[in-house]
Amino acid sequence: MNRGxxxxxxxxxxxxxxxxxxxxLLPIIWVFIxxxxxxxxxxxxxxxxxxxxxxxxxxxxxxxxxxxxxxxSLIVGSLVAVCxxxxxxxxxxxxxxxxYLGRDFIGFLILATQMLPAVAVLVPLVxxxxxxxxxxxxxxxxxxxxxxxxPIAVWMLxxxxxxxxRELEEAAVIDGSSQxxxxxxxxxxxxxxxxxxxxTFAFVLSWGEFLLALALITSAEVKTxxxxxxxxxxxxxxxxxxxxxGGVVIAAPTVVLFLLFRNQLVGGLxxxxxxx
Amino acid sequence: MSTSAQVHVPRAFxxxxxxxALVAPAILVALGIAVLPLLYALWLSFQDWxxxxxxxxxxxxxxxxxxxxxxxxxxxxxxxxxxxxLGTVAVEIALALxxxxxxxxxxxxxxxxxxxILLPWVMPFIVLGYGWRFxxxxxxxxxxxxxxxxxIAGNSSIxxxxxxxxxxxxxxxxxxxxxxxxxxxxxxLKSIPDELYEAAAIDGAGPWQRFASITLPxxxxxxxxxxxxxxILAFYSFDLPWIMARGGPxxxxxxxxxTMFKAVFTxxxxxxxxxxxxxxxxxxxxxSFLTLKLxxxx
Numbered sequence: 161m162n163r164g165x166x167x168x169x170x171x172x173x174x175x176x177x178x179x180x181x182x183x184x185l186l187p188i189i190w191v192f193i194x195x196x197x198x199x200x201x202x203x204x205x206x207x208x209x210x211x212x213x214x215x216x217x218x219x220x221x222x223x224x225x226x227x228x229x230x231x232x233s234l235i236v237g238s239l240v241a242v243c244x245x246x247x248x249x250x251x252x253x254x255x256x257x258x259x260y261l262g263r264d265f266i267g268f269l270i271l272a273t274q275m276l277p278a279v280a281v282l283v284p285l286v287x288x289x290x291x292x293x294x295x296x297x298x299x300x301x302x303x304x305x306x307x308x309x310x311p312i313a314v315w316m317l318x319x320x321x322x323x324x325x326r327e328l329e330e331a332a333v334i335d336g337s338s339q340x341x342x343x344x345x346x347x348x349x350x351x352x353x354x355x356x357x358x359x360t361f362a363f364v365l366s367w368g369e370f371l372l373a374l375a376l377i378t379s380a381e382v383k384t385x386x387x388x389x390x391x392x393x394x395x396x397x398x399x400x401x402x403x404x405x406g407g408v409v410i411a412a413p414t415v416v417l418f419l420l421f422r423n424q425l426v427g428g429l430x431x432x433x434x435x436x
Numbered sequence: 437m438s439t440s441a442q443v444h445v446p447r448a449f450x451x452x453x454x455x456x457a458l459v460a461p462a463i464l465v466a467l468g469i470a471v472l473p474l475l476y477a478l479w480l481s482f483q484d485w486x487x488x489x490x491x492x493x494x495x496x497x498x499x500x501x502x503x504x505x506x507x508x509x510x511x512x513x514x515x516x517x518x519x520x521x522l523g524t525v526a527v528e529i530a531l532a533l534x535x536x537x538x539x540x541x542x543x544x545x546x547x548x549x550x551x552x553i554l555l556p557w558v559m560p561f562i563v564l565g566y567g568w569r570f571x572x573x574x575x576x577x578x579x580x581x582x583x584x585x586x587x588i589a590g591n592s593s594i595x596x597x598x599x600x601x602x603x604x605x606x607x608x609x610x611x612x613x614x615x616x617x618x619x620x621x622x623x624x625l626k627s628i629p630d631e632l633y634e635a636a637a638i639d640g641a642g643p644w645q646r647f648a649s650i651t652l653p654x655x656x657x658x659x660x661x662x663x664x665x666x667x668i669l670a671f672y673s674f675d676l677p678w679i680m681a682r683g684g685p686x687x688x689x690x691x692x693x694x695t696m697f698k699a700v701f702t703x704x705x706x707x708x709x710x711x712x713x714x715x716x717x718x719x720x721x722x723x724s725f726l727t728l729k730l731x732x733x734x
Contacts, residue, residue, distance in 0.1 A: 170541060173538060173543075177538050177546060177549050184611070185552065188555055188559065190567065191566075205578040250461070253458060255459060266459055269466050270462055277672035279696065279716075280713055282713070283480070283700055284474070284477040287706050303469070306469065310466075369560075370561055386562040389562055390562075407563040410563050411560065414558055
């Protein structure tokens with residue numbers, strides 16, 4: 161096959177790729193477009209909007225219940241992100257740098273919790289949380305959401321710490337630093353992109369989580385965004401545009417942060433190491 | 437700890453305890469969120485606890501498991517869950533395989549597309565569930581209009597059709613899980629050495645022969661493992677059928693996750709729900725074991 165032929169073939173396959181990708185992502189594109197067009201325009205069922213409006217976003221951001229849910233989701237998501245990082249970094253460091261009795265089992269135990277679907281532990285968790293009197297609290301939701309991102313965070317960070325040469329820390333220890341001091345001052349800055357990534361990941365997972373929130377939260381003042389989206393189905397003044405705008409608000413950080421996070425994972429450690 | 441007044445023994449102890457202290461919070465979370473609830477579910481499944489009759493659980497022995505066996509609705513949900521699980525994985529493979537083959541090229545478009553293809557996987561169920569409900573809505577849905585044109589849907593949305601609702605939500609479930617399979621297959625495809633294809637081309641093998649004798653054998657293991665992981669996720673689904681149809685119409689999309697949820701929150705029988713989750717775990721362990729065993733044989 162000559163070069164020109166190969167280029168033509170790749171160009172044709174690229175066009176096919178774009179078409180198929182568009183088809184696969186069409187439902188998502190439709191949601192985003194419906195959120196910025198008037199309801200009368202949505203009724204036309206075509207993809208191309210005749211008119212663009214931000215009324216739907218103005219409406220949801222003027223609704224008290226939606227703003228409360230936004231605040232709750234921000235609180236829970238941020239707490240989950242911070243706690244995940246604070247718990248995962250030392251755990252990953254321990255699993256990576258020390259050899260001790262039970263280490264492999266502990267690593268397996270943490271990884272196994274990642275495999276466990278929320279439905280499998282839902283009933284006992286709900287009963288336990290209710291008997292502790294923590295139903296309808298953001299505390300309970302935050303704690304259960306830790307399970308979403310923590311195990312994968314530990315294992316990802318362990319991989320990154322494994323890749324940092326021990327000699328860097330040993331040099332710092334010879335210079336009079338304690339081992340933990342060496343970790344904080346030498347290793348932590350090197351794996352910072354990965355730390356940001358796992359924190360982001362934990363935030364995003366908590367932000368969109370539905371089942372645990374549905375099972376643990378019933379009162380309006382502690383509802384999170386996925387639950388608030390359901391209440392946008394107001395039987396009296398129900399608008400698809402408003403619901404789709406709510407969907408975009410929930411999806412937007414996920415989409416943006418995930419696309420950033422992807423690049424960070426690829427560039428990740430090497431870039432951090434070079435920039436020092 | 438580092439003061440010079442301290443003797444050697446506590447220092448040595450401190451050194452030995454350090455790695456445990458660092459990993460302890462993570463262990464506590466794993467115990468609190470996974471191990472403890474699982475043990476509690478096991479204990480709960482042997483209790484007799486119907487909230488309308490007795491506010492506290494009392495020992496009931498096998499009473500829940502006996503009730504399971506004669507619960508007709510549960511058995512229907514059980515078989516439905518297998519249709520749902522296998523259907524989801526089938527859709528995932530059917531969508532992911534051609535996409536992965538197409539994206540396994542070194543062009544800008546292919547690289548960009550393999551990032552964007554992740555979107556259905558990373559977007560929350562709640563957004564996608566309502567998005568698809570919108571598309572299938574009988575008054576405003578574009579997809580509904582298309583289905584109506586082809587005579588598949590009537591005047592009402594197919595989400596209200598007991599026969600079609602499960603099929604369409606299974607497809608959506610597969611569509612959402614597909615990117616994970618694409619990603620895994622891409623990694624497997626990239627690890628196949630080009631020399632194999634070159635050698636096969638010299639031997640005069642056509643594209644289909646090359647696919648069947650080189651590509652497929654190299655990726656079938658990945659397909660099995662990732663299919664199993666996605667199958668487990670599908671078996672434990674709740675969000676999509678709940679958000680899109682609340683398990684309806686007429687229980688048509690009530691899979692085990694929804695049965696369990698309703699057992700706690702509608703029927704107020706937490707011990708019975710715990711028994712269902714214990715049985716689900718046992719079935720899943722057995723099915724995973726069998727799949728891996730069958731996969732290893734050749």
